[in-house]
């Protein structure tokens with residue numbers, strides 16, 4: 001299922017990661033039904049549980065991210081890096097299919113929408129109108 005376009009009305013900011021907020025709670029998304037993701041969680045001995053959304057105006061639903069990786073090199077201003085492989089942003093530089101695309105340079109987004117277009121599970125929502133919501137968050 002794609003990222004909920006109205007997530008900010010249903011979820012709450014539950015933390016901050018780098019300069020972006022994390023929204024919870026998570027959901028049972030595309031990752032929970034993806035064979036490669038499930039296999040890698042099992043081989044790492046970890047339970048596949050809802051995680052939530054990283055970012056607000058460049059929002060990546062980690063429960064829908066299946067570590068496809070197309071969004072990372074697609075971004076002209078390098079907004080994303082792999083969560084488990086910091087500094088790496090090549091499509092195939094994920095450590096495993098349990099990895100996630102992290103919008104660590106959210107503020108650099110120039111609204112080109114390439115990431116939104118290439119994601120196979122529609123895990124990303126980019127919305128300039130959400131900048132004011134980001135600025136108004138108090139944890």
Ligand code: F3S
Pocket residue numbers: 060064065066067068069070071072100101118119120121122123124
């Ligand atoms: Fe994940 Fe979609 Fe990017 S599956 S790695 S958010 S292209």
Ligand code: F3S
Pocket residue numbers: 058074075076077078079108109110111112113114115116126
């Ligand atoms: Fe990059 Fe996506 Fe913004 S590709 S410029 S984060 S719309």
Ligand code: ZN
Pocket residue numbers: 017018020054055102103
């Ligand atoms: Zn993050």
